[in-house]
Amino acid sequence: METKFIELSKQRRTIYNLGRNVKLSTGELTKLIQESIKQAPTSFNNQTQRAVILFGDAHEKLWDIVIDRLKQEVPDEAAFAKTTAKVNAFKAAFGTILFYTETKTVKQFEENFPLYAANFQDWSEQSQGGAQQAVWTSLAENGIGANLQHYNPLIDDEVRAAFNIPGSWKLRAEMDFGSIESPADAKDYMADDDRFLVFK
Template sequence: MANEFLNLIEQRRTIYALAKNVKQTPEYLTDLIQRTIRESPSSFNSQSSRAVILFNAEHKKFWNFVKKELQTYATDEVAAAKTAAKMDSFAAGLGTILFFEDMSVVEDLQTRFALYAENFPIWAEHSTAMAQFATWTALHTEGLGASLQHYNPIVDEQVHNEWDIPKNWKLRAQLVFGSIEAEAKEKTYIENAERFRVFQ
């Protein structure tokens, strides 16, 4: 089946081997990321997704925060070295997008639409997930690789303090991106019969 959109999402993969060998400027990529998030759907058109885009020293600073924090969880020197190497591999990329949800927007919706109050935090997770996926795919169309990480909440306080992030922004994920230095491993799939039901 030939479908351009489907082809793009089939090609988008988790890429761990990243570097800074990128032709696009930070300004170009910033515009791409902002436009992609702006066009991503959200419940009640709440537009609750927020993002902080880090390049260069700021990008590296974030992964150094994570590396330092994770060292406190390491059980031995081998584990500490492996963790440090992993964080350094992320820092080797070009940039990182910190995805947040603005909880003041969620709380306002809960107040105004009390019937659905318990659903709005769930729908906010849907919104950020769609923004993350759309942005990841948009970066892929530019020939860039990325991987989605989740080191929240262990660095939340440092992030908020370092970049003066509003307290009502809740960190949900980190998308690190850069040039593709090694292809992704082969992806396997479970059988359709295990995942889908079709009735006509």
Template structure:
């Protein structure tokens, strides 16, 4: 098993994606779903949800749904660059759609009213941990990925296309595939500006 610190360094935003990975769709799905299943959540609420779009379904998300949603929001002279970016996501093997079940949050708020205001925040944190864990699991398998947030502009179209339950709120999209071009070197801020310790 890869050392956690090494794996954290391996996980990068990969934008040049291809469709040449060694795992089957079944194996990729199993890896993703098991990783999300083991991700922590407040009160063990397990409100994170995921749908994996493979092949043509992933291409539809990027080249049709997202492109159509952004066309009216993007200056005409900038839209070709936007299309090219979306096409890079579509070139991968698939895309993970991460959702958070709002019914779970409301149930917690009703059952534990003392923390009602916190449950939406904790749900976002839980979903973020599921995303990060999944990203690292893909990296360990040699699969590149990046994280996108085109919600809420694509929410209605995604819900209609894939019959998403009304109480599932889209939180992010993670296109993944083979690493056709590695990420550039990563710059780090000064540690002293970010971290400190006390012993009393």
């Protein structure tokens, strides 16, 4: 039995301590991310996933937007200082991927396939999960760490304006990535008997 995929999946961990000591070029990373998303499955092959890949100043600009937006929400200076430190850790990474869903495509398939209309929103979210896992695992295979954040919808309008994002794209997640400066902690798993049913 081949287990290469399982071993790669074990490498795909949430890494918070990220840096910029990345050996791949931005061009190589862009190609890796794009190809990973292209090969991820979608319902009816409707390809609802979209991505914005940020490097350099654009990457830092995103996390500045997050900090500025959170300042409006965090109740006091002490709490905001902790929030800023957390976001600055994401900013210290090499780059960020913004994962979007093209809502026009979802709506089009709802209209074209009314029997399944109630499912296309859920299926688009499943496609997002597949794309995000594919990218994350591909990065891990290349020794690059990542973590997944969800500051949407809080930052949606500011990010849309900053990067000229189409109005029909809905932000679903933000993945910062970079060199692994310290590994993830050990991971616990629930008992298989509580998680799986097998019938023969």
